[in-house]
Amino acid sequence: MIQLGAREHHRFEAAGKPFVYLVPSAAIFALDSTADDILRQLTERPRTREELVAELSARHAQDDLEDTISELARVRAIGELVAPAPVVAPPPKIFPLTPFPLTTMVLNVTNQCNLSCTYCYEYSEDKIVDTENGKKPKFMSEETARQSVEFMLKESGDNKVAHITFFGGETLLNFPVLKKTIAYAKLRGAEVGKEVDFSITTNGTLLKPDVIEFLAEERVGVTISIDGPKEVQNKFRVFHNGTGSYDVVEPKIKELLKRHRSRPIGARVTLTSGPLDIKRIYRHLTEEIGFWEVGFAPVTTSPGRNHAISEDGYGDMLGQFRDLAYEFLEASVQNRHHGFSNVKETLEEIHKGMSKAFPCGAGLGLMGVATDGDVALCHRFAGSDAHKLGTVADGIDRSAQHAFLESHHIANKTDCSTCWARPLCSGGCYHEAHTRYGETTRPNLHYCEWIRGWTDVCLQVYGELSERNPAFLAQFDAPMPAERVS
Amino acid sequence: MKHLKAVNSKAERVDRATAGDVVALQRPPQQPAGPHIPLGCSLVFSPGWEADRAGGTAGLCQPVERDLFDCHIGCYWPAQVPDQLNHAPDWTAKCAAAQKDWRKIDLVFP
Numbered sequence: 001m002i003q004l005g006a007r008e009h010h011r012f013e014a015a016g017k018p019f020v021y022l023v024p025s026a027a028i029f030a031l032d033s034t035a036d037d038i039l040r041q042l043t044e045r046p047r048t049r050e051e052l053v054a055e056l057s058a059r060h061a062q063d064d065l066e067d068t069i070s071e072l073a074r075v076r077a078i079g080e081l082v083a084p085a086p087v088v089a090p091p092p093k094i095f096p097l098t099p100f101p102l103t104t105m106v107l108n109v110t111n112q113c114n115l116s117c118t119y120c121y122e123y124s125e126d127k128i129v130d131t132e133n134g135k136k137p138k139f140m141s142e143e144t145a146r147q148s149v150e151f152m153l154k155e156s157g158d159n160k161v162a163h164i165t166f167f168g169g170e171t172l173l174n175f176p177v178l179k180k181t182i183a184y185a186k187l188r189g190a191e192v193g194k195e196v197d198f199s200i201t202t203n204g205t206l207l208k209p210d211v212i213e214f215l216a217e218e219r220v221g222v223t224i225s226i227d228g229p230k231e232v233q234n235k236f237r238v239f240h241n242g243t244g245s246y247d248v249v250e251p252k253i254k255e256l257l258k259r260h261r262s263r264p265i266g267a268r269v270t271l272t273s274g275p276l277d278i279k280r281i282y283r284h285l286t287e288e289i290g291f292w293e294v295g296f297a298p299v300t301t302s303p304g305r306n307h308a309i310s311e312d313g314y315g316d317m318l319g320q321f322r323d324l325a326y327e328f329l330e331a332s333v334q335n336r337h338h339g340f341s342n343v344k345e346t347l348e349e350i351h352k353g354m355s356k357a358f359p360c361g362a363g364l365g366l367m368g369v370a371t372d373g374d375v376a377l378c379h380r381f382a383g384s385d386a387h388k389l390g391t392v393a394d395g396i397d398r399s400a401q402h403a404f405l406e407s408h409h410i411a412n413k414t415d416c417s418t419c420w421a422r423p424l425c426s427g428g429c430y431h432e433a434h435t436r437y438g439e440t441t442r443p444n445l446h447y448c449e450w451i452r453g454w455t456d457v458c459l460q461v462y463g464e465l466s467e468r469n470p471a472f473l474a475q476f477d478a479p480m481p482a483e484r485v486s
Numbered sequence: 487m488k489h490l491k492a493v494n495s496k497a498e499r500v501d502r503a504t505a506g507d508v509v510a511l512q513r514p515p516q517q518p519a520g521p522h523i524p525l526g527c528s529l530v531f532s533p534g535w536e537a538d539r540a541g542g543t544a545g546l547c548q549p550v551e552r553d554l555f556d557c558h559i560g561c562y563w564p565a566q567v568p569d570q571l572n573h574a575p576d577w578t579a580k581c582a583a584a585q586k587d588w589r590k591i592d593l594v595f596p
Contacts, residue, residue, distance in 0.1 A: 019493065022497075022500075025496060025500055026494075026496050027492070027494065027496040027497035027499070027500045028492075028493040028494040028496070028497050029490040029491060029492060029493060029497050030490070030491040030493050031489070031490060032488075032489045032490075034489050035489040035490055064489070067488060067489065068488075068489040068490075071487045071488070071489050071490050072489075072490070074487075074504045075487075075490060075497075075500050075501070075504065076500075077490075350494060351494050351495060352494070352495050352496065353494050353495055353496020353497065353499070354496075355496075462493075462494070463493070466493045466494075477495070
């Protein structure tokens, strides 16, 4: 007899009700008790339709069972098992249509920095590009920046908005070029009928009054890299002589937050080893300093460095993320703002039902430009010859881009093929994989448990919101915002 | 759908995209296939409309009359024989043995 079996899914509960997240479609359905019972029986082991109906007929009417089986089959939550099992065909590799328009260009206007954060992926032992003695110029020239703007305007295709993110090194070390680039991009954008949106990431040390004035005036989105209260910030975010940077940045950031009201300003926290008090960091940055939102990212490092997060550390981090996510939930139910940006970003992807072939937009809608104008996968690879996708002068090397997409598709990551979280994770950050395993093509297996745990938390928050304040979720119907850069 | 509720945008798209599939998907799961019995005239390999090696019909392994009776008994094809159920229940009454009596089969006009 033909048996029915559950297809790939992740069941979760929210607001006391059962839900199912389907893989790979990334669709979420709320289940009634009949659907839940059927799915659970079939998850336990496959059964024939007759067997299933007989087992559940005490609790549910036969008609309901038959209808529900049809509905579950229709959305591919369950299906017939074919015996003998078919040879597992590799999932189809579907590539986006090319030329794929560039949404965000990250301009590394300098590879120099006035801090020496121990864990920095650009300077520490894990760096990819030799920024001290390498052949790349230390600062991007005005000419290269202008070429980059032209490159962006051309490669953004039919997009109405082009996003330019200034990055470093410490971005503000090259403030003169940044300023001129913005003026030039606005001029050229107006000529070709595109809006150009600007943002920067900075460590905050060089936020002088004239810089703040300029950023506010030009509505530049600002992200500040900061790790938290003084003792946390000063542990790794230090000047070259080893002194902590907290006392230098704190007043400047407060000044920025006071003057720059045209756009929400976010903090970007690198989480490292040691006792993590994420909630305290969050409170400090939002309530005491005044950031609108705070995003956290575990440090990217090869294992064994003393700032690397241990396996226990990831478990601890998940617990604290969960607490903050539930705080976010309660605030959102009451339509109050909560600045935990990690959960918001994931909720948006969940709402849209994103099922990713690639973990992020690198090499596709997002590219990084090195100081000499070489175009790479993303800002973290800017300047690396091995990850080059062209130059701003000559445009994108389509064959290199194609080869990159071909070799990094989720279908290549066999480890991921049985994981229910792959529609959202898709193997994780290329740079993380490169640092960890020396290969951008590898999935980041060291944090699978953490990703699944975190995705589960976000699904629960999403399910709760869908029950308790569905109007809140309507904000995610709009197109995706530009990718966040860190 | 009564028992599932689409929650996110993708679920709504799945719902819409499979709405036309209802008939196909609501069939009971496939029954195990029975033994393969070819039915119908063209599948029984009866050589009704064929000729023997001499070009005649005398040497066929089955009589040409089977041609008609294949359609009558084993074939689903309704146009070949009179409607025995409704209009012509007795059309073969005089034909006790087709091989011998085939000329006695009535002509039936609807």
